[in-house]
Amino acid sequence: MALIFYEKPGCVGNRRQKAELSGLGIALQVRDLLSEPWTPSSLRPFFGTTPIAEWFNLSAPAVKAGAVDIHACTEDQALQLMLADPLLIRRPLLQLDEMRQSGYVDGPVLAALGVQLDPGEDLQSCPIDASQSECGTPA
Numbered sequence: 001m002a003l004i005f006y007e008k009p010g011c012v013g014n015r016r017q018k019a020e021l022s023g024l025g026i027a028l029q030v031r032d033l034l035s036e037p038w039t040p041s042s043l044r045p046f047f048g049t050t051p052i053a054e055w056f057n058l059s060a061p062a063v064k065a066g067a068v069d070i071h072a073c074t075e076d077q078a079l080q081l082m083l084a085d086p087l088l089i090r091r092p093l094l095q096l097d098e099m100r101q102s103g104y105v106d107g108p109v110l111a112a113l114g115v116q117l118d119p120g121e122d123l124q125s126c127p128i129d130a131s132q133s134e135c136g137t138p139a
Contacts, residue, residue: 003113006033006093014092017104026113033093034086040079046093046100052078055102060087
């Protein structure tokens with residue numbers, strides 16, 4: 001049973017996350033988050049009961065620029081925005097059998113895999129600098 005890991009190709013953060021999982025002996029089936037043909041019903045389960053604002057990638061250009069008010073979105077609005085611009089989706093999306101989660105944070109998928117996150121190490125945030133517009137993408 002492989003963990004399905006939806007990433008943005010070239011994302012430095014996703015590369016670090018995959019390395020940690022592989023180092024733990026977890027088999028990965030890596031998929032391109034940006035080219036996946038998402039629908040509201042295929043994307044929604046990844047967010048479970050988390051608040052809508054936590055569904056968003058805080059490093060996405062539209063979020064950083066204030067073009068998307070993540071605190072004012074309804075569930076339907078958030079999903080439609082993400083379908084139109086998958087960079088808005090908090091990644092990685094993780095799927096293990098019927099379990100799903102968004103983000104490299106404590107959640108049902110990582111718990112089922114026995115992954116213990118180090119509270120002193122942030123593998124969720126995007127390690128970008130001023131020369132990059134969004135997670136490893138040159139500005």
